[in-house]
Amino acid sequence: MISGVRVVVAGSSGLIGTALVADLRHAGHEVLRLVRRTPAAPDERGWDPPAGRIDDGTFDGVDAVINLNGAGIGDRPWSGARKQQLRDSRTVPTDVLAGAVAEHGVASLLNASGINFYGDTGSRVVDESAPVGAGFLAELCRDWEVATAPAAAAGARVVLMRSCVVLSPAGGLLGRLRPLFSLMLGGRLGSGRQAFPWISLDDEVGAMRFLVEHPDVRGPVNLAGPEPVTNAEFTAALAAVLNRPALLTVPALALRAVLGQAAEEMILTGPLAVPAVLQEHGYEFRHRTVTDALSAAVDR
Numbered sequence: 649m650i651s652g653v654r655v656v657v658a659g660s661s662g663l664i665g666t667a668l669v670a671d672l673r674h675a676g677h678e679v680l681r682l683v684r685r686t687p688a689a690p691d692e693r694g695w696d697p698p699a700g701r702i703d704d705g706t707f708d709g710v711d712a713v714i715n716l717n718g719a720g721i722g723d724r725p726w727s728g729a730r731k732q733q734l735r736d737s738r739t740v741p742t743d744v745l746a747g748a749v750a751e752h753g754v755a756s757l758l759n760a761s762g763i764n765f766y767g768d769t770g771s772r773v774v775d776e777s778a779p780v781g782a783g784f785l786a787e788l789c790r791d792w793e794v795a796t797a798p799a800a801a802a803g804a805r806v807v808l809m810r811s812c813v814v815l816s817p818a819g820g821l822l823g824r825l826r827p828l829f830s831l832m833l834g835g836r837l838g839s840g841r842q843a844f845p846w847i848s849l850d851d852e853v854g855a856m857r858f859l860v861e862h863p864d865v866r867g868p869v870n871l872a873g874p875e876p877v878t879n880a881e882f883t884a885a886l887a888a889v890l891n892r893p894a895l896l897t898v899p900a901l902a903l904r905a906v907l908g909q910a911a912e913e914m915i916l917t918g919p920l921a922v923p924a925v926l927q928e929h930g931y932e933f934r935h936r937t938v939t940d941a942l943s944a945a946v947d948r
């Protein structure tokens with residue numbers, strides 16, 4: 649384990665990035681934030697991913713780069729143009745950062761990706777050895793990961809952080825589902841038999857810091873809670889934590905109306921993923937069950 653790391657974080661203004669920067673600093677690491685606007689604080693450095701530009705000196709003495717950039721997957725319907733934006737807003741920043749890591753000899757690139765890399769795996773449990781699946785999100789994740797290649801080719805340690813849905817008090821998918829339950833309209837989503845891949849925000853951030861501090865880990869890493877659940881089990885746990893009944897089924901049609909095509913790949917199907925690499929390397933989860941994670945997410 650290494651301490652006192654100097655880290656550059658891109659996409660630091662988002663749900664995960666905000667919590668990650670605070671956690672890294674609390675643990676004694678030094679964080680520089682890459683911002684796509686004019687830098688406004690001593691810890692900020694500017695960059696323009698489409699132009700391939702990053703402020704001079706950004707990588708001086710830097711040990712690791714963490715890339716969290718990307719337009720919101722479930723924010724709006726997936727038109728052809730939106731799909732292109734979802735893809736470009738991930739592959740372009742990744743390509744620019746991987747090139748910079750290679751050029752400046754940075755030791756580690758930790759790149760966000762999604763558990764949707766595996767596609768719909770039915771009832772089969774998947775660890776990091778599973779192949780890429782089918783569907784828009786699986787292909788997007790594959791291309792996103794491939795964009796890290798220049799860093800790996802230059803000898804950097806590349807970690808591909810395949811994250812599940814992050815259960816957070818600050819929003820994310822849970823923020824969109826919670827009002828349904830508060831109105832007692834929440835229920836099983838679709839058939840309920842599909843997997844609901846989850847991780848708590850504390851463990852998302854804790855695992856990312858663990859990966860910064862453990863240079864022996866490289867390649868794909870599932871950021872998943874240790875006990876995978878079906879969607880019906882997730883729904884029952886959420887209803888219990890909110891002290892609301894989960895009597896109804898939210899039909900696939902209604903989910904598609906709210907979330908568009910994203911519902912198909914984000915909620916109505918999902919891989920039953922396990923965090924094999926994190927567990928093999930001794931990461932200790934703060935929230936081992938979905939009930940623990942949901943309690944932490946809705947109590948704060």
Ligand SMILES: NC(=O)c1ccc[n+]([C@@H]2O[C@H](COP(=O)([O-])OP(=O)(O)OC[C@H]3O[C@@H](n4cnc5c(N)ncnc54)[C@H](OP(=O)(O)O)[C@@H]3O)[C@@H](O)[C@H]2O)c1
Nearest residue numbers: 659660661662663664716717718719737760811812813814
């Ligand atoms: N939250 C989840 O459940 C989850 C699950 C799996 C994977 N992930 C992935 O993990 C990463 C971080 O997730 P998050 O929940 O923190 O996301 P988020 O809150 O939407 O933040 C993503 C960050 O990306 C940057 N960004 C936004 N639009 C962009 C665009 N068009 N082009 C380039 N950069 C853009 C922004 O940072 P700046 O303005 O500071 O550049 C934003 O703060 C994302 O790539 C996401 O797909 C998240």
